Structure formats: C-alpha cells, structure tokens
Amino acid sequence: MTKKVVIICTSADKIGDPPEPTGCWAEEVVAPYRVWQKHGYSVTIASIKGGEVPMDEVSLAPPYATKEVEDFLLDDEAMKGLMESTPLSAISAADYDAFFLAGGHGTVVDFPNDPTLIALLEAAAAAGKVISAVCHGPEGLVNVKGPDGKPLVAGKCLTCFSDKEEYAVAKEKLVPFLLESKLRELGARYESAKDNWAPHVVADHKLVTGQNPASSAGVAKLVVEVLSS
Template identity: 35%
Template sequence: MAKQPTRRILQVVTNVPAYESDPTHPTGLWLSELTHSYDEFEAAGYEQDIVSPLGGFSPLEPRSLKFPTYDASAKAWHNNPERMELLKHTKAPSEVRAEDYDAIFFTGGHAVMYDFPGSEGLQELTRDIFEQGGVVAAVCHGYCGLLEVELSDGKPLVQGRDITGFSWREEVLAGVAKLVPYNVEQRVKDLGANYSKALIPFTSYTQVDGRLVTGQNPGSAKATAKKTLEVLDHIAS
C-alpha cells in the first residue's frame, strides 16, 4: 500500500550564533529563507515543524534583517511574537519521526556550515525521509546539511545528482570568504554532485533532481519551496 501523505514538512534551522573563526562576528538563520518557504508550504495546506541540530533557540543572522531580503514576509514573521516563539523552542532531531513528514527543508545562513554537517540526527532524518519516498530540499547554505548524508547503500545522497547552493563566488562577493570554515561548493563537487549555479550571482536559481530540490541563495527560497510543492504534488498524483 502506498504511503499516505501526511501533509507535513520539517523545516531545519541552525543553533549557531557566531562564526567560529571570529566569535565577535554574529551569524545565524537567514530569516527570509525560512519565511518564504514557510509561507508557501502553509498556503498549500501543509503543517510544519521546526527542528535544529540541538533543539531550542535559533538565532537570526543580523544581515538577514536588512534590505533586500528583509521583505514583507520576513518582517511579518519578525514582528509576530508567536512566530518568533517558534524559533525559541525548536525541536531536536530525537523529538521527531521521519515517517511523519513528506519533506525536509534545510534553510541557510552561514551558521549552518558549522552545525548541519555534524548532526547525525539530521542525517538520519534526511536519509529516512528520502528513502521512504519523501522530498529533500535545501536553499542557500542549507545544502551543507546534505554533505554527510549517506543512503542505506553507503553512497552520498548528492552523488551523481544535479544540485545547487550558495556559490564560492557569492561568498567572495559577500565579503565572508575568509570567515567561512570551508568551500561548500567544492565539497559537494568532491562528493560527485553535478553542481551548477546562475550566471549572475544572487539571482534566483533552482535545481530539481527527482526528489532532491535545491536553491542557490536567499533569493531562491520561494522558488525552491514552489519546486518542492510541485514534486510533492507529482508524488501524490
């Protein structure tokens, strides 16, 4: 019997408040990457839970609270105490079950470079959701959460798959190339992923490879969510 859709999506956010290379330089969740996708999924009738590697508080990247990504969606969330409360009490991976979700969506912000890859709980959830026929999606630095995900056959999830995410050129243009702990674009290439990016930095760009959906940068969050919904609709049909 085919798995019945639960109409529920698991959003993933960070717990890290600053760059490890410079603790005086704050970072955190890039807010619009959560709000744009959350809005799209909510409008489509999906329930959503928010998980983080450790559970509990998810800090906001200060630069995400400025133009141009601090738009109506991000402002509405930031000014809503109930929404902000959700980021104070995120779930830990051990508190959720993969079988309850149709998709997992990794948000970004440079902070995720530190805590997404090392989270065995997130890796297990991602593998299980994917292998049960669900969708794995990531936007911007969210694809750091895919770096150490291995399927049951031992192969990297991203191996041989079309994928995108925040590019090294964008790191340089953002002025943080010397702060970040590694070049994630190169890492996914080393894992055998077919990485591609938009010709113009910071413009919306997405990739869909079966049930793996990725977006390049903050401006890609809404499109990545829409593509995720399209894949979910295709699965359900």
C-alpha cells in the same frame, strides 16, 4: 491528507576565530513557511538543539529583510516556531513528507557533522521522502549517504550558495570549506545562475535545492510540485 514539512535550522550563532555573529537567514525560513502555509501544509520549525533559533541580524534589517520577513516578525504564532523550535532529536523521518534545510552561515558550524541530522536525512532518503535545501542549507547533505551507500548528492543535479557568492560576501576564509566545491568533490552535478544573487532552483527527483536567499520561495514551490506529482 495534510502534507507535513519540517524546516530545519541551525543552532549556531557564531562563526570563525575570532568569532563573528551569525545564525539562520530569515528569508530562507519565512518564504518557504508562507508558501507551504498557503498550500495548507502543516509546517514545523526545528533546529539542531531546539529552542530559540539564532537569526543572522543582517537578515532582519534592510535591505535584506523582505516585507514577508517584517510581517513574520509581527506574527506571534509564526514567531513561536522560531522562539521555541522543536529539537531535531524529536523529529522522526516517518512523520513528515518533506524535509527542508534552511541556510545562513550558522549551518557551516553544526550541519555537516551532526549525527542526528545525518541519521534523519538518511532515514528520509531511504523512505523516499522529499529532501530540500537552500543556500548554505546543503551543508547538511555533505556527509549523508543514500540508500546505495554512496554520497546522497553523487550524480544528482543540485545547487547551493556558489563559491563566487561566498567570495563576494568575503566569508571564504571563515567557512571550513567552500560548499559548491565540496559538493562537486562528492560527485554532485552542480549548476548555478549566471549572475550572483539571481534565483536558481533545481529538482532532481526528490532532491530539491536553491542557490541563495532569492531562491527560497522557488524551492518551496518546487517542493509542492514534487509532492503533488
């Protein structure tokens, strides 16, 4: 049976006060999309509000736009998923095998406290589905409870955009909290690569996470391994 994965994106296009443009980070959608497509998976792109996914313009230009991103932008069928994303309210945990939270700084605005996202991920966790995320995508996990009523991330080995990387991009004052620190407070067993920007992926049973944009494809490949096990 064909595996079904949903990529969940932010709908926020601004961050901070005064606001700065932001959105979803292109590589974090494109790399997993292509990995799962090559494995014959059915891939749906969803977002908090549905419709056009706001993309961080920085991620669409050199040096951050990979060849895969450039090709994706010219692929009308693939781009339709970003231009006409499914509203998260139309996504059911029962319909998918895996859930993936794409990053980008827009997630700090609408992922942590969105009730629809929280309810979806709690239902997915209760059903034993694979939950995955990369970079700032784990913003969507901070208020999610596991079947035991404790934070989903408590006691789990995971990674995300590190506090050091947040300071390196000088956005530490724009975000409501430092994600690594928040996950540690919730009881997560955080780990990261030794160097900023180096790829790092972690699987703890059915929770799969990646540290930064360079980890996007690695997360997707690890999801394939978990779904195949």
